[in-house]
Amino acid sequence: MPSSVAAPTKGPADERTGDERTEGAAPASPAVPARSLLSGLAGWASVAWFLVPALVLFLVFVLAPIVVAVHNSFYKWGGVGPMVDFVGLENYVRLFDDQVFIGDMGRGLYLIVLSITVQLPFALFTAVLLNQKLRGRAVYRMLFFAPYILSEVVTAVLFTMIFLPGDGMADHLAGALGLEGLQGKWLADPSTVMPTLFVVMTWKYFGFHMMLFLAGLQGIPREVLDAASIDGANAWQRFRYVTLPLLGPTIRISVFLSVIGAIQLFDLVWVMTAGGPNHSSETMAISMFQFGFKRYQVGYASAISVVLFMISLVFSLFYQRYVLRRDLSGAVTTGGGR
Protein backbone atom coordinates (compact mmCIF):
# COMPACT_ATOMS: atom_id res chain seq x y z
CA MET A 1 0.00 0.00 0.00
CA PRO A 2 2.56 2.67 0.92
CA SER A 3 4.28 2.21 -2.40
CA SER A 4 1.12 2.96 -4.31
CA VAL A 5 0.74 6.15 -2.30
CA ALA A 6 4.32 7.09 -2.95
CA ALA A 7 4.10 6.53 -6.68
CA PRO A 8 1.76 9.38 -7.59
CA THR A 9 3.68 11.89 -5.51
CA LYS A 10 6.83 10.81 -7.24
CA GLY A 11 5.35 11.29 -10.68
CA PRO A 12 5.08 15.07 -10.74
CA ALA A 13 8.46 15.42 -9.09
CA ASP A 14 10.04 13.44 -11.89
CA GLU A 15 8.30 15.57 -14.39
CA ARG A 16 9.62 18.68 -12.77
CA THR A 17 13.21 17.55 -13.05
CA GLY A 18 12.49 16.63 -16.63
CA ASP A 19 11.39 20.18 -17.29
CA GLU A 20 14.49 21.57 -15.69
CA ARG A 21 16.64 19.42 -17.89
CA THR A 22 15.14 20.64 -21.12
CA GLU A 23 15.87 24.15 -20.01
CA GLY A 24 19.46 23.25 -19.35
CA ALA A 25 20.39 24.99 -22.58
CA ALA A 26 19.71 28.32 -20.90
CA PRO A 27 22.58 29.62 -18.84
CA ALA A 28 22.57 28.01 -15.42
CA SER A 29 19.44 29.39 -13.86
CA PRO A 30 20.06 30.91 -10.48
CA ALA A 31 18.70 28.64 -7.83
CA VAL A 32 15.80 30.50 -6.33
CA PRO A 33 16.69 31.44 -2.79
CA ALA A 34 14.85 29.25 -0.34
CA ARG A 35 13.38 32.25 1.41
CA SER A 36 11.54 33.38 -1.66
CA LEU A 37 9.86 30.02 -2.12
CA LEU A 38 6.40 31.36 -1.90
CA SER A 39 4.50 30.60 1.16
CA GLY A 40 0.98 31.53 2.05
CA LEU A 41 -1.55 33.82 0.49
CA ALA A 42 0.64 36.90 0.26
CA GLY A 43 3.07 35.06 -1.98
CA TRP A 44 0.33 33.77 -4.21
CA ALA A 45 -1.25 37.16 -4.45
CA SER A 46 1.93 38.79 -5.67
CA VAL A 47 2.57 36.06 -8.23
CA ALA A 48 -0.98 36.49 -9.47
CA TRP A 49 -0.52 40.25 -9.64
CA PHE A 50 2.39 39.79 -12.04
CA LEU A 51 0.90 36.95 -14.02
CA VAL A 52 -2.69 38.05 -14.47
CA PRO A 53 -2.35 40.75 -17.17
CA ALA A 54 -0.53 38.43 -19.57
CA LEU A 55 -2.75 35.51 -18.68
CA VAL A 56 -5.99 37.41 -19.27
CA LEU A 57 -4.79 38.81 -22.61
CA PHE A 58 -3.67 35.38 -23.69
CA LEU A 59 -6.85 33.58 -22.64
CA VAL A 60 -9.19 36.14 -24.17
CA PHE A 61 -7.45 36.87 -27.45
CA VAL A 62 -5.50 33.69 -28.24
CA LEU A 63 -7.14 30.69 -26.60
CA ALA A 64 -10.79 31.77 -26.55
CA PRO A 65 -10.93 32.36 -30.33
CA ILE A 66 -9.85 28.76 -30.93
CA VAL A 67 -12.62 27.48 -28.66
CA VAL A 68 -15.13 29.79 -30.35
CA ALA A 69 -14.00 28.56 -33.78
CA VAL A 70 -14.52 24.93 -32.77
CA HIS A 71 -17.97 25.74 -31.42
CA ASN A 72 -19.05 27.74 -34.48
CA SER A 73 -17.82 25.07 -36.84
CA PHE A 74 -20.70 22.83 -35.76
CA TYR A 75 -23.31 25.36 -36.90
CA LYS A 76 -24.65 26.68 -40.13
CA TRP A 77 -24.50 30.39 -39.43
CA GLY A 78 -24.31 33.59 -41.49
CA GLY A 79 -22.48 35.66 -38.89
CA VAL A 80 -25.38 37.65 -37.46
CA GLY A 81 -28.33 36.74 -35.29
CA PRO A 82 -28.70 33.71 -33.06
CA MET A 83 -26.78 30.57 -33.85
CA VAL A 84 -29.48 27.91 -33.97
CA ASP A 85 -28.82 25.66 -36.92
CA PHE A 86 -26.70 22.90 -35.38
CA VAL A 87 -25.38 20.69 -38.16
CA GLY A 88 -22.84 18.52 -36.34
CA LEU A 89 -19.92 17.55 -38.53
CA GLU A 90 -21.59 18.55 -41.77
CA ASN A 91 -19.24 21.49 -42.39
CA TYR A 92 -16.26 19.16 -42.10
CA VAL A 93 -17.76 16.59 -44.41
CA ARG A 94 -18.43 19.31 -46.96
CA LEU A 95 -14.89 20.62 -46.51
CA PHE A 96 -13.21 17.39 -47.48
CA ASP A 97 -15.49 17.15 -50.47
CA ASP A 98 -14.58 20.64 -51.63
CA GLN A 99 -12.17 20.46 -54.56
CA VAL A 100 -10.93 23.99 -53.87
CA PHE A 101 -10.04 23.13 -50.28
CA ILE A 102 -8.29 19.91 -51.32
CA GLY A 103 -6.47 22.08 -53.85
CA ASP A 104 -5.55 24.54 -51.08
CA MET A 105 -3.78 21.76 -49.23
CA GLY A 106 -2.01 20.65 -52.41
CA ARG A 107 -0.87 24.20 -53.09
CA GLY A 108 0.36 24.52 -49.51
CA LEU A 109 2.38 21.36 -49.97
CA TYR A 110 3.73 22.65 -53.29
CA LEU A 111 5.01 25.82 -51.60
CA ILE A 112 6.49 23.82 -48.72
CA VAL A 113 8.36 21.50 -51.08
CA LEU A 114 9.70 24.39 -53.15
CA SER A 115 10.70 26.30 -50.01
CA ILE A 116 12.68 23.38 -48.68
CA THR A 117 14.28 22.31 -51.96
CA VAL A 118 14.93 25.73 -53.52
CA GLN A 119 14.58 28.63 -51.11
CA LEU A 120 16.46 27.16 -48.15
CA PRO A 121 19.42 25.86 -50.20
CA PHE A 122 19.58 29.26 -51.88
CA ALA A 123 19.59 30.97 -48.47
CA LEU A 124 22.25 28.56 -47.20
CA PHE A 125 24.38 29.14 -50.30
CA THR A 126 24.17 32.91 -49.78
CA ALA A 127 24.99 32.53 -46.09
CA VAL A 128 28.09 30.46 -46.87
CA LEU A 129 29.22 33.07 -49.41
CA LEU A 130 28.73 35.89 -46.94
CA ASN A 131 30.43 33.99 -44.13
CA GLN A 132 33.77 34.38 -45.91
CA LYS A 133 36.13 37.31 -45.62
CA LEU A 134 34.74 39.64 -48.20
CA ARG A 135 34.80 43.34 -48.82
CA GLY A 136 31.44 44.88 -48.01
CA ARG A 137 29.83 41.75 -46.63
CA ALA A 138 28.08 43.66 -43.86
CA VAL A 139 26.38 45.77 -46.53
CA TYR A 140 25.33 42.68 -48.50
CA ARG A 141 23.87 41.06 -45.40
CA MET A 142 21.90 44.14 -44.53
CA LEU A 143 20.66 44.45 -48.09
CA PHE A 144 19.57 40.83 -48.47
CA PHE A 145 17.67 41.00 -45.21
CA ALA A 146 15.88 44.24 -46.10
CA PRO A 147 12.88 42.68 -47.94
CA TYR A 148 12.02 40.77 -44.77
CA ILE A 149 11.40 44.08 -42.97
CA LEU A 150 8.92 45.34 -45.55
CA SER A 151 5.28 44.58 -44.98
CA GLU A 152 3.73 41.78 -47.01
CA VAL A 153 1.27 44.24 -48.51
CA VAL A 154 3.96 46.60 -49.81
CA THR A 155 5.81 43.61 -51.25
CA ALA A 156 2.64 42.29 -52.83
CA VAL A 157 1.71 45.60 -54.46
CA LEU A 158 5.29 46.06 -55.69
CA PHE A 159 5.24 42.69 -57.42
CA THR A 160 1.70 43.14 -58.69
CA MET A 161 3.07 46.16 -60.54
CA ILE A 162 6.15 44.27 -61.73
CA PHE A 163 4.10 41.36 -63.04
CA LEU A 164 1.36 43.51 -64.53
CA PRO A 165 0.31 42.07 -67.90
CA GLY A 166 1.53 44.29 -70.72
CA ASP A 167 3.09 47.17 -68.82
CA GLY A 168 4.96 45.49 -65.97
CA MET A 169 8.71 45.20 -65.77
CA ALA A 170 8.55 41.40 -66.00
CA ASP A 171 6.81 41.47 -69.39
CA HIS A 172 9.32 43.94 -70.78
CA LEU A 173 12.14 41.83 -69.39
CA ALA A 174 10.69 38.63 -70.85
CA GLY A 175 10.40 40.37 -74.23
CA ALA A 176 14.02 41.49 -74.08
CA LEU A 177 15.15 37.96 -73.21
CA GLY A 178 13.13 36.34 -75.97
CA LEU A 179 10.68 34.68 -73.55
CA GLU A 180 7.54 36.03 -75.24
CA GLY A 181 5.69 32.90 -74.10
CA LEU A 182 5.65 34.25 -70.56
CA GLN A 183 4.34 37.68 -71.45
CA GLY A 184 0.94 38.49 -70.04
CA LYS A 185 0.97 35.38 -67.85
CA TRP A 186 2.84 35.49 -64.51
CA LEU A 187 0.15 36.10 -61.89
CA ALA A 188 -2.64 36.15 -64.46
CA ASP A 189 -2.43 32.57 -65.70
CA PRO A 190 -3.27 29.45 -63.68
CA SER A 191 -0.21 27.64 -65.03
CA THR A 192 2.30 30.27 -63.90
CA VAL A 193 0.73 31.88 -60.85
CA MET A 194 2.16 29.50 -58.23
CA PRO A 195 5.79 29.58 -59.45
CA THR A 196 5.54 33.37 -59.71
CA LEU A 197 4.18 33.54 -56.18
CA PHE A 198 7.05 31.39 -55.02
CA VAL A 199 9.59 33.77 -56.57
CA VAL A 200 8.02 36.63 -54.61
CA MET A 201 8.11 34.55 -51.41
CA THR A 202 11.77 33.80 -51.99
CA TRP A 203 12.52 37.48 -52.57
CA LYS A 204 10.81 38.36 -49.31
CA TYR A 205 11.92 35.55 -47.00
CA PHE A 206 15.28 34.12 -48.10
CA GLY A 207 17.16 36.89 -46.27
CA PHE A 208 15.64 35.81 -42.98
CA HIS A 209 16.77 32.21 -43.44
CA MET A 210 20.16 33.48 -44.58
CA MET A 211 20.48 35.34 -41.26
CA LEU A 212 19.56 32.20 -39.30
CA PHE A 213 22.18 30.22 -41.22
CA LEU A 214 24.80 32.93 -40.70
CA ALA A 215 24.16 32.80 -36.96
CA GLY A 216 24.51 29.02 -37.14
CA LEU A 217 27.70 29.19 -39.21
CA GLN A 218 29.27 31.56 -36.72
CA GLY A 219 28.63 29.01 -34.00
CA ILE A 220 30.84 26.44 -35.74
CA PRO A 221 34.29 26.55 -34.13
CA ARG A 222 37.10 27.49 -36.49
CA GLU A 223 39.24 24.63 -35.13
CA VAL A 224 36.88 21.95 -36.36
CA LEU A 225 37.15 23.18 -39.94
CA ASP A 226 40.90 23.64 -39.63
CA ALA A 227 41.26 20.10 -38.36
CA ALA A 228 39.32 18.82 -41.37
CA SER A 229 41.64 20.79 -43.68
CA ILE A 230 44.69 19.24 -42.07
CA ASP A 231 43.15 15.82 -42.60
CA GLY A 232 43.02 16.64 -46.30
CA ALA A 233 39.36 17.51 -46.76
CA ASN A 234 38.70 19.86 -49.66
CA ALA A 235 36.25 22.75 -49.54
CA TRP A 236 33.26 20.68 -50.65
CA GLN A 237 34.07 17.87 -48.22
CA ARG A 238 34.46 20.36 -45.37
CA PHE A 239 31.04 21.74 -46.20
CA ARG A 240 29.38 18.37 -46.69
CA TYR A 241 30.84 16.49 -43.72
CA VAL A 242 31.54 19.23 -41.16
CA THR A 243 29.51 22.38 -41.77
CA LEU A 244 26.26 20.77 -42.89
CA PRO A 245 25.92 18.31 -39.99
CA LEU A 246 26.81 20.99 -37.46
CA LEU A 247 24.20 23.28 -39.00
CA GLY A 248 21.57 20.57 -38.50
CA PRO A 249 19.69 22.31 -35.69
CA THR A 250 19.51 25.59 -37.61
CA ILE A 251 18.33 23.87 -40.78
CA ARG A 252 15.65 22.00 -38.85
CA ILE A 253 14.35 25.26 -37.38
CA SER A 254 14.44 26.88 -40.80
CA VAL A 255 12.37 24.05 -42.25
CA PHE A 256 9.92 24.33 -39.37
CA LEU A 257 9.40 28.05 -39.90
CA SER A 258 9.03 27.61 -43.66
CA VAL A 259 6.32 25.02 -43.21
CA ILE A 260 4.38 27.06 -40.64
CA GLY A 261 4.72 30.13 -42.86
CA ALA A 262 3.44 28.32 -45.94
CA ILE A 263 0.49 26.79 -44.07
CA GLN A 264 -0.85 30.18 -42.97
CA LEU A 265 0.10 32.25 -46.02
CA PHE A 266 -2.43 35.03 -46.52
CA ASP A 267 -1.34 38.66 -46.98
CA LEU A 268 0.87 38.20 -50.04
CA VAL A 269 -1.65 36.09 -51.91
CA TRP A 270 -4.67 38.14 -50.94
CA VAL A 271 -3.20 41.36 -52.27
CA MET A 272 -1.60 39.89 -55.40
CA THR A 273 -4.26 37.49 -56.69
CA ALA A 274 -6.97 37.10 -54.02
CA GLY A 275 -6.58 33.38 -54.73
CA GLY A 276 -7.23 33.62 -58.46
CA PRO A 277 -7.30 33.22 -61.34
CA ASN A 278 -10.07 30.69 -60.79
CA HIS A 279 -8.82 29.49 -57.36
CA SER A 280 -5.45 28.52 -58.84
CA SER A 281 -3.48 30.32 -56.12
CA GLU A 282 -5.94 29.98 -53.26
CA THR A 283 -4.54 29.00 -49.85
CA MET A 284 -6.41 27.68 -46.82
CA ALA A 285 -6.36 31.10 -45.16
CA ILE A 286 -7.75 32.70 -48.33
CA SER A 287 -10.59 30.16 -48.47
CA MET A 288 -11.37 30.87 -44.83
CA PHE A 289 -11.43 34.60 -45.50
CA GLN A 290 -13.61 34.22 -48.61
CA PHE A 291 -16.23 32.16 -46.83
CA GLY A 292 -16.06 34.04 -43.54
CA PHE A 293 -16.01 37.64 -44.69
CA LYS A 294 -17.21 37.67 -48.30
CA ARG A 295 -19.79 34.91 -48.51
CA TYR A 296 -20.97 35.01 -44.89
CA GLN A 297 -20.78 31.26 -44.33
CA VAL A 298 -19.22 31.70 -40.91
CA GLY A 299 -19.80 28.14 -39.73
CA TYR A 300 -18.10 26.70 -42.76
CA ALA A 301 -15.25 29.21 -42.53
CA SER A 302 -14.81 28.26 -38.86
CA ALA A 303 -14.41 24.63 -39.90
CA ILE A 304 -11.60 25.74 -42.23
CA SER A 305 -9.99 27.62 -39.30
CA VAL A 306 -10.18 24.51 -37.15
CA VAL A 307 -8.62 22.29 -39.81
CA LEU A 308 -5.88 24.88 -40.38
CA PHE A 309 -5.29 24.87 -36.64
CA MET A 310 -5.21 21.08 -36.39
CA ILE A 311 -2.73 20.82 -39.25
CA SER A 312 -0.40 23.37 -37.62
CA LEU A 313 -0.77 21.79 -34.19
CA VAL A 314 -0.20 18.22 -35.31
CA PHE A 315 2.75 19.25 -37.43
CA SER A 316 4.26 21.36 -34.62
CA LEU A 317 3.90 18.64 -32.01
CA PHE A 318 5.17 15.94 -34.32
CA TYR A 319 8.10 18.04 -35.47
CA GLN A 320 9.10 19.07 -31.97
CA ARG A 321 8.76 15.57 -30.64
CA TYR A 322 10.64 13.72 -33.36
CA VAL A 323 12.80 16.22 -35.20
CA LEU A 324 13.73 19.06 -32.87
CA ARG A 325 14.02 16.95 -29.74
CA ARG A 326 17.61 15.92 -30.24
CA ASP A 327 18.59 19.58 -30.61
CA LEU A 328 17.38 20.62 -27.19
CA SER A 329 20.41 19.54 -25.21
CA GLY A 330 23.01 22.15 -26.12
CA ALA A 331 23.84 21.52 -29.75
CA VAL A 332 26.87 23.35 -31.07
CA THR A 333 24.91 25.99 -32.91
CA THR A 334 22.30 26.91 -30.34
CA GLY A 335 24.71 29.44 -28.87
CA GLY A 336 24.86 31.28 -32.16
CA GLY A 337 21.38 32.66 -31.92
CA ARG A 338 22.05 34.56 -28.75
Added chain:
Amino acid sequence: MNARKAARGLSLHGVIWLIGAFVVVPLIYAVISGFKSTGELTTNPFGLPEHWKTGNYLGILGDGMFWRQIANSAGIAIGTTVVTVAASAMAAFVLARYAFRGRELFYMLFTIGLMFPFAVAVLPLFLLLRTFDLLDNPLGVILPQAAFGLPMTIIILRGFFRTVPAEVEEAAIMDGCGKFRFFWKILLPMARPALGTVSVLAIVASWNNFFLPLLVFNDPKWQTIPVGVQQFQGQYSTDYALVLAYIVLAMVPALAFYAVAERQLIGGLTAGATKG
Protein backbone atom coordinates in the same frame (compact mmCIF):
# COMPACT_ATOMS: atom_id res chain seq x y z
CA MET B 1 48.31 31.12 -57.91
CA ASN B 2 47.55 34.78 -57.35
CA ALA B 3 45.72 35.01 -60.66
CA ARG B 4 43.58 32.04 -59.63
CA LYS B 5 42.81 33.67 -56.33
CA ALA B 6 41.86 36.89 -58.07
CA ALA B 7 39.61 35.02 -60.50
CA ARG B 8 37.95 33.24 -57.61
CA GLY B 9 37.38 36.52 -55.83
CA LEU B 10 35.94 38.02 -58.97
CA SER B 11 33.51 35.17 -59.59
CA LEU B 12 32.52 35.25 -55.92
CA HIS B 13 31.65 38.90 -56.25
CA GLY B 14 29.88 38.16 -59.51
CA VAL B 15 27.57 35.65 -57.81
CA ILE B 16 26.86 38.02 -54.94
CA TRP B 17 26.11 40.85 -57.32
CA LEU B 18 23.67 38.60 -59.14
CA ILE B 19 21.85 37.85 -55.89
CA GLY B 20 22.02 41.51 -55.01
CA ALA B 21 20.43 42.42 -58.33
CA PHE B 22 17.56 40.01 -57.62
CA VAL B 23 16.93 41.83 -54.34
CA VAL B 24 17.56 45.41 -55.39
CA VAL B 25 16.24 45.70 -58.95
CA PRO B 26 12.53 45.55 -57.94
CA LEU B 27 13.14 48.25 -55.33
CA ILE B 28 15.08 50.54 -57.66
CA TYR B 29 12.49 49.97 -60.37
CA ALA B 30 9.82 51.21 -57.97
CA VAL B 31 11.79 54.27 -56.88
CA ILE B 32 12.62 55.35 -60.44
CA SER B 33 9.17 54.57 -61.79
CA GLY B 34 7.74 56.88 -59.17
CA PHE B 35 9.47 59.73 -60.97
CA LYS B 36 7.85 58.87 -64.30
CA SER B 37 4.42 59.38 -65.68
CA THR B 38 2.39 56.23 -66.26
CA GLY B 39 2.63 56.84 -69.99
CA GLU B 40 6.40 56.88 -69.86
CA LEU B 41 6.38 53.66 -67.84
CA THR B 42 5.08 51.92 -70.96
CA THR B 43 7.38 53.53 -73.50
CA ASN B 44 10.49 53.64 -71.34
CA PRO B 45 10.24 50.92 -68.69
CA PHE B 46 13.90 50.55 -67.71
CA GLY B 47 15.70 53.79 -68.44
CA LEU B 48 15.94 56.85 -66.26
CA PRO B 49 13.00 59.24 -66.59
CA GLU B 50 13.25 61.76 -69.40
CA HIS B 51 11.77 64.37 -67.14
CA TRP B 52 12.07 63.68 -63.46
CA LYS B 53 8.46 64.08 -62.44
CA THR B 54 8.22 64.85 -58.75
CA GLY B 55 4.47 65.31 -58.80
CA ASN B 56 3.70 61.70 -57.83
CA TYR B 57 5.75 61.84 -54.66
CA LEU B 58 4.91 65.41 -53.74
CA GLY B 59 1.21 64.84 -54.34
CA ILE B 60 1.17 61.94 -51.88
CA LEU B 61 3.26 63.81 -49.32
CA GLY B 62 0.85 66.73 -49.55
CA ASP B 63 -2.13 64.46 -48.94
CA GLY B 64 -3.30 64.32 -45.34
CA MET B 65 -4.46 60.71 -45.74
CA PHE B 66 -0.91 59.39 -46.14
CA TRP B 67 0.25 61.10 -42.96
CA ARG B 68 -2.86 60.02 -41.15
CA GLN B 69 -2.07 56.39 -42.01
CA ILE B 70 1.53 56.80 -40.87
CA ALA B 71 0.32 58.29 -37.59
CA ASN B 72 -2.22 55.48 -37.10
CA SER B 73 0.39 52.81 -37.75
CA ALA B 74 2.83 54.49 -35.39
CA GLY B 75 0.26 54.93 -32.62
CA ILE B 76 -0.89 51.33 -32.87
CA ALA B 77 2.69 50.07 -32.95
CA ILE B 78 3.57 52.02 -29.82
CA GLY B 79 0.41 50.92 -28.01
CA THR B 80 1.01 47.28 -28.95
CA THR B 81 4.62 47.44 -27.83
CA VAL B 82 3.82 48.98 -24.46
CA VAL B 83 1.12 46.40 -23.69
CA THR B 84 3.14 43.42 -24.97
CA VAL B 85 6.34 44.32 -23.19
CA ALA B 86 4.72 45.37 -19.91
CA ALA B 87 2.55 42.25 -19.60
CA SER B 88 5.37 39.96 -20.78
CA ALA B 89 8.00 41.44 -18.47
CA MET B 90 5.75 41.00 -15.45
CA ALA B 91 4.89 37.42 -16.35
CA ALA B 92 8.45 36.55 -17.33
CA PHE B 93 9.66 37.91 -13.97
CA VAL B 94 7.68 35.48 -11.85
CA LEU B 95 8.11 32.66 -14.37
CA ALA B 96 11.88 33.13 -14.27
CA ARG B 97 12.60 33.82 -10.64
CA TYR B 98 9.98 32.29 -8.38
CA ALA B 99 9.16 28.72 -7.65
CA PHE B 100 5.44 28.23 -7.34
CA ARG B 101 3.08 25.41 -8.07
CA GLY B 102 2.11 25.31 -11.74
CA ARG B 103 4.91 27.58 -12.91
CA GLU B 104 6.02 25.26 -15.69
CA LEU B 105 2.41 24.70 -16.67
CA PHE B 106 1.86 28.43 -17.13
CA TYR B 107 5.08 28.75 -19.06
CA MET B 108 4.10 25.88 -21.32
CA LEU B 109 0.70 27.45 -21.89
CA PHE B 110 2.35 30.59 -23.22
CA THR B 111 4.84 28.71 -25.40
CA ILE B 112 2.00 26.71 -26.96
CA GLY B 113 0.79 30.05 -28.28
CA LEU B 114 3.69 30.00 -30.74
CA MET B 115 1.97 27.22 -32.61
CA PHE B 116 -1.25 29.18 -33.16
CA PRO B 117 -1.23 30.74 -36.57
CA PHE B 118 -2.83 34.15 -36.47
CA ALA B 119 -4.94 33.22 -39.50
CA VAL B 120 -6.71 30.57 -37.40
CA ALA B 121 -7.90 33.02 -34.79
CA VAL B 122 -8.83 35.91 -37.00
CA LEU B 123 -12.43 34.96 -37.75
CA PRO B 124 -13.53 34.19 -34.17
CA LEU B 125 -11.43 37.14 -33.03
CA PHE B 126 -13.47 39.38 -35.29
CA LEU B 127 -16.71 38.03 -33.79
CA LEU B 128 -15.29 38.52 -30.30
CA LEU B 129 -14.24 42.10 -31.01
CA ARG B 130 -17.67 42.80 -32.44
CA THR B 131 -19.25 41.53 -29.23
CA PHE B 132 -16.92 43.71 -27.12
CA ASP B 133 -17.71 46.68 -29.38
CA LEU B 134 -14.03 47.06 -30.25
CA LEU B 135 -14.45 47.39 -34.03
CA ASP B 136 -13.26 50.74 -35.39
CA ASN B 137 -11.36 51.13 -32.14
CA PRO B 138 -7.54 51.02 -32.00
CA LEU B 139 -7.75 48.76 -28.93
CA GLY B 140 -9.36 46.14 -31.16
CA VAL B 141 -6.04 45.85 -32.99
CA ILE B 142 -3.66 46.62 -30.12
CA LEU B 143 -4.93 44.03 -27.62
CA PRO B 144 -5.00 41.00 -29.97
CA GLN B 145 -1.61 41.95 -31.44
CA ALA B 146 -0.20 42.22 -27.93
CA ALA B 147 -1.70 38.87 -26.99
CA PHE B 148 -0.15 37.14 -30.00
CA GLY B 149 3.19 38.81 -29.22
CA LEU B 150 3.27 37.43 -25.66
CA PRO B 151 4.75 33.95 -26.29
CA MET B 152 7.90 35.11 -28.08
CA THR B 153 8.41 38.06 -25.75
CA ILE B 154 7.98 35.98 -22.61
CA ILE B 155 10.41 33.35 -23.90
CA ILE B 156 13.11 35.91 -24.67
CA LEU B 157 12.64 37.92 -21.47
CA ARG B 158 12.42 34.89 -19.22
CA GLY B 159 15.71 33.64 -20.67
CA PHE B 160 17.28 36.99 -19.89
CA PHE B 161 15.84 37.36 -16.39
CA ARG B 162 17.25 33.97 -15.45
CA THR B 163 20.79 35.15 -16.17
CA VAL B 164 20.59 37.78 -13.43
CA PRO B 165 22.42 36.17 -10.48
CA ALA B 166 20.45 35.36 -7.35
CA GLU B 167 23.05 37.33 -5.34
CA VAL B 168 21.80 40.57 -6.86
CA GLU B 169 18.30 39.85 -5.63
CA GLU B 170 19.53 38.70 -2.23
CA ALA B 171 21.54 41.87 -1.81
CA ALA B 172 18.53 43.95 -2.78
CA ILE B 173 16.33 42.14 -0.30
CA MET B 174 19.00 42.59 2.36
CA ASP B 175 18.78 46.32 1.75
CA GLY B 176 15.05 46.15 2.37
CA CYS B 177 13.93 46.03 -1.22
CA GLY B 178 10.61 44.29 -1.88
CA LYS B 179 9.68 42.16 -4.87
CA PHE B 180 8.01 45.05 -6.68
CA ARG B 181 10.85 47.46 -6.09
CA PHE B 182 13.40 44.85 -7.15
CA PHE B 183 11.50 44.26 -10.39
CA TRP B 184 11.00 47.93 -11.15
CA LYS B 185 14.20 49.52 -9.87
CA ILE B 186 16.81 46.82 -10.46
CA LEU B 187 15.74 44.04 -12.81
CA LEU B 188 14.13 46.15 -15.54
CA PRO B 189 17.03 48.61 -15.81
CA MET B 190 19.42 45.66 -15.98
CA ALA B 191 17.33 44.12 -18.74
CA ARG B 192 17.42 47.18 -21.00
CA PRO B 193 19.10 45.40 -23.95
CA ALA B 194 16.58 42.55 -23.88
CA LEU B 195 13.70 44.99 -23.53
CA GLY B 196 15.06 46.88 -26.53
CA THR B 197 15.15 43.73 -28.60
CA VAL B 198 11.59 42.63 -27.82
CA SER B 199 10.28 46.17 -28.32
CA VAL B 200 11.82 46.36 -31.77
CA LEU B 201 10.26 43.02 -32.69
CA ALA B 202 6.85 44.14 -31.45
CA ILE B 203 7.04 47.42 -33.37
CA VAL B 204 7.90 45.74 -36.67
CA ALA B 205 5.25 43.04 -36.29
CA SER B 206 2.60 45.64 -35.56
CA TRP B 207 3.72 48.03 -38.30
CA ASN B 208 3.42 45.31 -40.93
CA ASN B 209 0.21 43.69 -39.74
CA PHE B 210 -2.49 43.73 -42.37
CA PHE B 211 -5.08 41.07 -41.63
CA LEU B 212 -6.40 42.48 -38.35
CA PRO B 213 -6.54 46.22 -39.19
CA LEU B 214 -8.19 45.25 -42.48
CA LEU B 215 -11.03 43.59 -40.56
CA VAL B 216 -11.29 45.85 -37.53
CA PHE B 217 -11.22 49.24 -39.24
CA ASN B 218 -14.10 50.10 -41.50
CA ASP B 219 -13.75 53.81 -41.01
CA PRO B 220 -10.92 55.18 -43.24
CA LYS B 221 -9.79 57.51 -40.48
CA TRP B 222 -8.25 54.54 -38.63
CA GLN B 223 -6.56 52.92 -41.61
CA THR B 224 -2.95 51.87 -41.13
CA ILE B 225 -0.26 51.98 -43.80
CA PRO B 226 -0.59 48.39 -45.10
CA VAL B 227 -4.37 48.74 -45.41
CA GLY B 228 -3.90 52.17 -46.98
CA VAL B 229 -1.48 50.79 -49.56
CA GLN B 230 -3.96 48.14 -50.59
CA GLN B 231 -6.82 50.64 -50.78
CA PHE B 232 -4.70 53.06 -52.77
CA GLN B 233 -3.81 50.37 -55.27
CA GLY B 234 -7.47 49.56 -55.71
CA GLN B 235 -8.39 53.21 -56.13
CA TYR B 236 -5.67 54.23 -58.60
CA SER B 237 -5.15 50.85 -60.21
CA THR B 238 -4.48 52.32 -63.66
CA ASP B 239 -2.04 55.01 -62.57
CA TYR B 240 0.87 52.62 -62.10
CA ALA B 241 3.53 55.24 -61.50
CA LEU B 242 1.49 56.83 -58.72
CA VAL B 243 0.91 53.46 -57.01
CA LEU B 244 4.64 52.71 -57.16
CA ALA B 245 5.41 56.13 -55.66
CA TYR B 246 2.98 55.38 -52.85
CA ILE B 247 4.60 52.08 -51.92
CA VAL B 248 8.07 53.62 -52.06
CA LEU B 249 6.96 56.23 -49.55
CA ALA B 250 5.29 53.53 -47.47
CA MET B 251 8.58 51.63 -47.35
CA VAL B 252 10.63 54.55 -46.06
CA PRO B 253 9.67 54.42 -42.36
CA ALA B 254 10.24 50.65 -42.16
CA LEU B 255 13.61 50.84 -43.88
CA ALA B 256 14.67 53.83 -41.78
CA PHE B 257 13.73 51.94 -38.64
CA TYR B 258 15.68 48.94 -39.90
CA ALA B 259 18.75 51.11 -40.47
CA VAL B 260 18.58 52.39 -36.89
CA ALA B 261 17.65 49.18 -35.09
CA GLU B 262 19.34 46.60 -37.31
CA ARG B 263 21.30 44.96 -34.50
CA GLN B 264 18.35 44.43 -32.15
CA LEU B 265 16.14 43.34 -35.00
CA ILE B 266 18.40 40.66 -36.41
CA GLY B 267 19.59 39.53 -32.99
CA GLY B 268 16.02 39.29 -31.75
CA LEU B 269 14.66 37.49 -34.77
CA THR B 270 17.37 34.86 -34.86
CA ALA B 271 17.32 34.39 -31.08
CA GLY B 272 13.54 34.19 -31.10
CA ALA B 273 13.58 31.58 -33.83
CA THR B 274 16.22 29.38 -32.27
CA LYS B 275 14.67 29.51 -28.82
CA GLY B 276 11.08 29.15 -29.90
